[in-house]
Amino acid sequence: MQVLALRGHYGQAVEVDLCAPCHLVWFDVIESARLNGPAILELIGHMAQAQSLAHQPLRQQAACPRCRSGLKTVHNRSRWGRSLQLECPKRHGAYQSFAEFLFEKGLVRPLSSADRAALIRRDGHIDCVNCGAPIAGGDAQCGHCRSVPSLLDVARLARALDPEGATEDHPVHATATHRGALQCGACGAALAPGQAMQCAQCGATLAVSRLADAHRQVAVLGPQLQAHAEKPAPHTVARRMAALSADLPRQREWILRMRADTAGRHGGDEDDDELLSWFTRRTNPLRAVFIALLLWWAWWMWS
Structure with missing residues (x-):
């Protein structure tokens, strides 16, 4: 387990445990909610780096790293939809896969048939948002980590990192990406094949299938987000x-x-x-x- 010392709201320190080979992150109690924009950006950067490692499934008898109690599967619901985690019965914390963490934050959505066809036509495969492994066109889940094929919306990620709009004038909020879908990840508007990867309806950046690609685009917001956390604009x-x-x-x-x-x-x-x-x-x-x-x-x- 890799211990990440991140900054939370109001300058408070937040320690998060990341298991790079198994593509899981452990949050103590409400640590996930305590992360501010720069901390989420840094955490996603570590997740993207971990996707270069071969996936190792979590062992069957996984236990809480605090009390060694067996973990139970818990289904959560937020305004963005459903997600799940492996929770300590004594409420010391929970494991979340990278994909489930992103689902909980409302940053990814399942692939539609149009999304799948567009990605297969362009790249020949789909990249797993959780572990980064390629997924065949007909597979309903990743063969390595069993995650559902999904897309990550860059514009929504940028807004999640900066909910107060301190960096709203930065080009990353409207810059086109190299990968995308046939539906806008922000407003759901239909897109014609071959269209530039920017929604003509709402101007949002379209979804990408690789976490590293999304992080690369929003990483430029890091200095501004950190400056805003220290002294608001x-x-x-x-x-x-x-x-x-x-x-x-x-x-x-x-x-x-x-x-x-x-x-x-x-x-x-x-x-x-x-x-x-x-x-x-x-x-x-x-x-x-x-x-x-x-x-x-x-x-x-x-x-």
């Missing part, structure tokens, strides 16, 4: 502040509902009126100072 900070300001009406509405509910149960209270005045539209110097301090604190925490 000005336009990103402005978006955060705008989101906070937009939430103030909802807070005022909540205070009004709570006050009305309290008044209905216990009668009015001058303290309630004083608290409510902080969130109403009337001029209140204390409220202005409070909101300014709140916004400054939020900016300081996120920057």
